[in-house]
Structure formats: C-alpha cells, structure tokens
Amino acid sequence: MAQAASLAQLQAEASCPICLDYLQDPVTTDCGHNFCHSCILQRWEDLQGDFPCPVCLQHCPDRSLRRNTQLCRMVDVVKQLPNTRRKRKRQEEKPLCEKHHQVLSLFCEEDLELLCPQCRVSSDHCDHPLVPMEQAAACHRKRLKDSIERLTKHLEEAYKALEMQVSKSYELMWEVENQKSKLQLEVEHMKHFLGKMHDDIHFRLLKEEKDVQDKMIEKNNQLSDHISMLKTLLDDINDKCVQPDTNLLMGIEKIHSTFENLESPAGFSYELNKEIFTLPPQYFGLHKMISTFQDHLTLDAETAHRSLVISQDGKTATFQTRGPNRARKSKAFTSHPSILGSEGFDAGRHFWQVEGRGLGEWSLGVCKESFPRNVPKPPTPDNGCWQIQVWATTPDTGVSGNSCHIGVFLDYELGEVSFYNLYDRSNLYTFSAIFTGKLMPYFSVRPSSTSLKLRIVDEE
Secondary structure (H helix, E strand, O other): OHHHHHHHHHHHHOEOOOOOOEOOOEEEOOOOOEEEHHHHHHHOOOOOOOOEOOOOOOEOHHHOOEEOHHHHHHHHHHHOOOOHHHHHHHHHOOOEOOOOOOEOOEEEOOOOEEEOHHHHOOOOOOOOOEEEHHHHHHHHHHHHHHHHHHHHHHHHHHHHHHHHHHHHHHHHHHHHHHHHHHHHHHHHHHHHHHHHHHHHHHHHHHHHHHHHHHHHHHHHHHHHHHHHHHHHHHHHHHHHHOOOHHHHHOOHHHHHHHHHOOOOOOOOOOOOOOOOOOOOOHHHHHHHHHHHHEOOOOEOHHHOOOOEEEOOOOOEEEEOOOOOOOOOOOOOOOOOOEEEEOOOEOOOEEEEEEEEEEEEEEEEEEEEOOOOOOOOOOOOHHHOEEEEEEEEEEOOOOOHHHEEEEEEEEEOOOOEEEEEEOOOOEEEEEEEOOOOOOEEEEEEEOOOOOEEEEEEEOOO
C-alpha cells in the first residue's frame, strides 16, 4: 500500500499542473514550480507586464524560466514505471474548462463557479475570492450537511403541522356532524311542537265547526216554526174574512193580538275565532339572551373534588368513582363531588351552557362564594346554593342527542336564576331571591353516578 502511494506521489510530481500529463520539456519558475514549456507559454500568451505562476500566483518578471534537464530525465524514468497509463487515463477524465480546455481546479466563492488556473487571472474573476476545489468542496459539504439538519427539522415541523391540520380537519368535521345532530334534534323538537300545535288548533276548529252547525240547525228550526205559524195565521185570517159577521167578530181579538205581537226570529250570525300559528316566544327570546349575555366560563381546578378530573382547557369535568391520588387542595370540595367556575358574578346578567353526558345524576346552578365545601350540607337556597338536578340516562356515545344541554341565566339585580332545556327551548325552573355578595357557577355529581362528563359549551 505504501509503495503504491509513493509511486502515485512520484507520478504526480512528474506531471504538469496545467495539462496534468507528464512534463514535456520541463521548465522551472523562480518560485520553484515546474511546467511543460509549451503549457506555461500558452498560459501567459495574452498577458503583458505581470506573469503570475499558475500555482502560487507569484509574479515571474520577464517570463524568467529555467530549463530543467534533470527533471526531464526523471520524467522519462517515471514513464517506465507501472500504472502510469491508468493514472494518465484518470487525469484525462477530469472535467476541463470549456474556455481554456484546462482542468478545473479552483472555485470562485463569489460566483459559485468552478475555474481553471488560467481563469484565475482573467478580468472576470481577478478580484474574486478563489480557493482550491478540494477546500471549497469541504466547506460546501459542511454547509450542505448543516442544511440537511435544518431541512430535517423543517420537514419534521411540516409533518407536525400536517398532522395538526388533519387533526383539526377531523375535529371540524366532528363539530359539523355534532352541529348537524343538534340541528336535527332541534328540528325534531320543532316538528313535535308544530304537530302538537296543529292538533290543538285542528281540534278547536272541529269543535267550533260543530258549534256553528248546531247553531245553524237551531236557527233553521226556529225559522221553520215561524213560517209554520205565519201560514196558520194567514189561513185563519183568510177563513175569518169569508165568514158571516157574527162568526167573523167572534174570537177576532185573539187573531188581532197574535198578528200584532208577531216577532221574527233573529238572523243567523257567528264570529269565528282567529287561530294564529306562531312559534313560542322562547325560541326567539333565548337566542337573543344567548347572543347578548353569553359568558365563556372555565372550571376552577383548585375547587374540584378529587373524583373530578379537569381537562387542560378547563372546560370539561369527568367524574371517576376512583379518582387519582392527588394532594388535597385548600379550596377543593371534600364533602361531595363538586366544582366551581373560575369567575364569579356580583352584578349584571350572565348566561352559560352546560352539557352532561353519561349515566347518573348531576346538578348545576350558582352558589355563594362562602358556600361550605368541607361540611356535608345539602345545596339549598337556605345554604346559599340555587341549583337543579338533572338525570342523564344514556351512555356517552359522542352524539348530541345522548346528552342533556342546559342553559343557566343569572339576573343578579332582578334576583333570578333560570334554567332552560336548550333542545326544546323550554324553561325548566326559575329561582327568585335577593342576592348579596359574589355568586359562583356551581356544578356537582351524585356519588352514585356511574360515569358522567360535564362540559362548558361556548357555542352561541
């Protein structure tokens, strides 16, 4: 191996740096570099005044060159050594400059272009930073490796962004399906309401139709009786008119009295009740209430009972019969599985929505900030808690129809807390009281529940 390397080095020393072939008629410059006599003269052919060495660029005044006969004989000896042909073939395979037909051995850092030694002294690159090709390749190889690392990082970030985008797309698709399910459920409630209203109005119209028919029959009978009486009276009068005087005057008083006291029956008249088909006011009132007074609540994890697990965004509380072992917090409920909202209210009007999924009983409402959390007192208005209980009887399957959707409206100054079923827009219950101090949104789960998930809904 060492012998082959030494042989290759010897062959390189016997080669011209310009043509990369074995030296022919070798000459030596003042700086000590060797070239073919014809190669160096061709390199300097168009130059005047300064003649730089193609290797080190040291100036050679007056083209001072010395013939090197000893090197010429050494080249003849090296030519006899083995593998010189293969070496020469490899040299010939090196890329050449299209302009000067010389081997490309330099690199211009400004134009990022490979150059031959003769290009180095041209006006196009004379002021540019030029470095040997090997040095430039090493430098740019390092830069490319650094770029690979950065590109890999960018690629990872792009994959993460795509993953988040796909996840967001699925989330939006789920939300669309959820909205469709809610809309369908509301339409079904509306259809049920409209059907019931239709049946009620139809029943009243049928009853009114029967009343009209009965009154018309009664009036017809009255008119028939009146006509019959008139015909009888007319016959009696005609008969009296042709009787002798004595017979005519006998009983005439009765005939005159009957005629003078005739009364025609009243004409038939009836005013129909106007049936108006309208939606219940809560369908419009609730919408305005939500759009005007909606609050975007979050749950206060510091107050959560240890059997309630709070989501990272503070919107969902999941009940677990065996909650994780967590350090007891000073503000947390210990008497029963409850939690408060993060913000309380001491004035104004506020509306928020809560959705419950699962199997079990839960409650929601408002309580005083001082409502006891470590004493097993029932949540009643007397204890400063206004809440209603809701029963969830359908497992959580992700479909809106399997959940209870409750709206809470607090009017602090009026002293009312109202609860609404947001599927049929009906009022469930309203508390009236005189509020003092701050009121906190209150949520609770009965310990006998199987699995429940309470979620604050921000939809308007």
